[in-house]
Amino acid sequence: MVQDPARICEILVGLPEVNVLGVDDSHPVLEIHVECRGPRPGCSECGVFAHLKDQRIVTLVDLPCFGKPTRLWWHKRRWKCPDRDCPNRSWTEEDRRIGAPRLAMTDRAGRWITEQVGRCARSVNEVARELGCDWHTVNDAVLAYGEALVDHPDRFGDVQALGLDEVLFVREGPFHRQHFSTSIVDVGRGQLLDVVPGRSGAEPKAWLERQGPAWLGQVRFATLDLSGSYRAVFDAVVPNATQVADPFHVVRLANEKLDECRRRVQNETLGHRGTKADPLYRCRRLLTKADERLGEAGKEKLLGLLRAGDPRGEVAMAWHAKEAVCELYTHTDPELALEWVDRLALDMEDRDHPTEVRSLGRTLHRWRLQIAAWHGALVTNGPTEAMNNLIKRVKRAAFGFRRFRSYRVRALLYTGKPNWSLLATISPR
Numbered sequence: 494m495v496q497d498p499a500r501i502c503e504i505l506v507g508l509p510e511v512n513v514l515g516v517d518d519s520h521p522v523l524e525i526h527v528e529c530r531g532p533r534p535g536c537s538e539c540g541v542f543a544h545l546k547d548q549r550i551v552t553l554v555d556l557p558c559f560g561k562p563t564r565l566w567w568h569k570r571r572w573k574c575p576d577r578d579c580p581n582r583s584w585t586e587e588d589r590r591i592g593a594p595r596l597a598m599t600d601r602a603g604r605w606i607t608e609q610v611g612r613c614a615r616s617v618n619e620v621a622r623e624l625g626c627d628w629h630t631v632n633d634a635v636l637a638y639g640e641a642l643v644d645h646p647d648r649f650g651d652v653q654a655l656g657l658d659e660v661l662f663v664r665e666g667p668f669h670r671q672h673f674s675t676s677i678v679d680v681g682r683g684q685l686l687d688v689v690p691g692r693s694g695a696e697p698k699a700w701l702e703r704q705g706p707a708w709l710g711q712v713r714f715a716t717l718d719l720s721g722s723y724r725a726v727f728d729a730v731v732p733n734a735t736q737v738a739d740p741f742h743v744v745r746l747a748n749e750k751l752d753e754c755r756r757r758v759q760n761e762t763l764g765h766r767g768t769k770a771d772p773l774y775r776c777r778r779l780l781t782k783a784d785e786r787l788g789e790a791g792k793e794k795l796l797g798l799l800r801a802g803d804p805r806g807e808v809a810m811a812w813h814a815k816e817a818v819c820e821l822y823t824h825t826d827p828e829l830a831l832e833w834v835d836r837l838a839l840d841m842e843d844r845d846h847p848t849e850v851r852s853l854g855r856t857l858h859r860w861r862l863q864i865a866a867w868h869g870a871l872v873t874n875g876p877t878e879a880m881n882n883l884i885k886r887v888k889r890a891a892f893g894f895r896r897f898r899s900y901r902v903r904a905l906l907y908t909g910k911p912n913w914s915l916l917a918t919i920s921p922r
């Protein structure tokens with residue numbers, strides 16, 4: 494046990510090679526004054542021992558100390574070269590073990606908040622309140638440490654099943670316009686590889702090309718939503734990979750068509766948008782529920798509501814179409830798959846069917862190979878869906894992102910599987 498008061502102080506403050514000059518607890522924030530006690534340095538230009546010029550105090554946000562927000566007052570020494578002819582006139586000492594230049598936070602606090610915000614998906618606001626500092630101080634540190642961690646070259650290796658998926662990252666500006674991003678995903682491992690701005694093919698294509706031909710050569714399966722621009726990217730950069738339509742998006746499209754049909758029929762039969770009293774409006778949730786989750790009572794109710802609000806049986810037809818699409822994924826026989834998709838597409842394109850069902854049939858036809866390929870590849874839809882849910886959690890914690898850079902770092906810290914054991918050793922950007 495240490496009993497020397499000066500040493501006790503140093504241990505509690507926990508920084509290497511510093512003298513604790515004093516402590517001020519007369520404010521709501523605890524202030525700890527320190528100075529480095531490293532030896533007098535030599536001039537970096539001429540090597541002569543430097544002279545002490547003066548001191549400059551820098552205040553850094555530190556980890557809370559015994560339940561109190563804490564500031565480290567670092568009395569930095571300024572040195573000057575005694576040689577009047579030397580171009581190196583004066584400089585301020587740096588010690589990255591205490592704090593990185595430019596950041597208003599100690600190094601240990603920076604690493605800690607990166608884990609709080611990045612790994613635990615706590616909000617920047619919440620952490621800033623805990624440290625008693627402002628939002629920007631925390632966010633700058635998360636970007637500086639987080640970017641170094643997510644851009645570490647070992648974060649991911651070869652990828653066999655690659656996925657592209659569009660994600661809404663913010664609504665902003667006049668009319669709350671939507672801004673999209675593209676997630677690049679290792680579908681096999683369930684790892685977010687990166688996010689790039691926009692939902693066109695240009696950015697993901699450039700990203701993939703940067704990985705190089707050897708990396709691209711390992712990709713055996715390429716999963717995508719039903720988007721032509723991602724298809725073109727895969728055609729160009731991984732022409733030998735088997736393209737697989739993500740079941741999650743195929744089923745979602747069938748649900749969207751069903752919803753379109755319901756709203757159209759509602760409008761045509763009653764002449765207004767759905768309200769609480771309308772049978773079609775009342776069954777909208779039952780319609781999108783999977784058949785096996787409806788139960789007998791739910792099904793009875795659904796059929797009753799359809800009888801009341803769907804005189805030509807169009808919504809019922811769209812509902813059957815959606816269920817048939819879901820059933821595509823209840824079997825895993827690759828032999829049967831293409832035949833099944835073709836028959837389904839053909840049935841749906843029948844002239845007597847509602848326009849939404851025919852449109853769904855045309856899409857199934859256009860993507861028949863990619864849809865059937867799922868049965869051979871068996872890359873499940875789980876990872877993409879799980880990934881999107883995780884990203885949503887990050888977005889909720891951030892109340893939406895304004896800057897793409899913040900969004901990228903936060904999404905990758907949370908769902909990109911960075912090697913957290915490296916956090917102690919990386920250098921902040």
Ligand SMILES: [Zn+2]
Pocket residue numbers: 536537538539540541574575576579580581
């Ligand atoms: Zn000098």
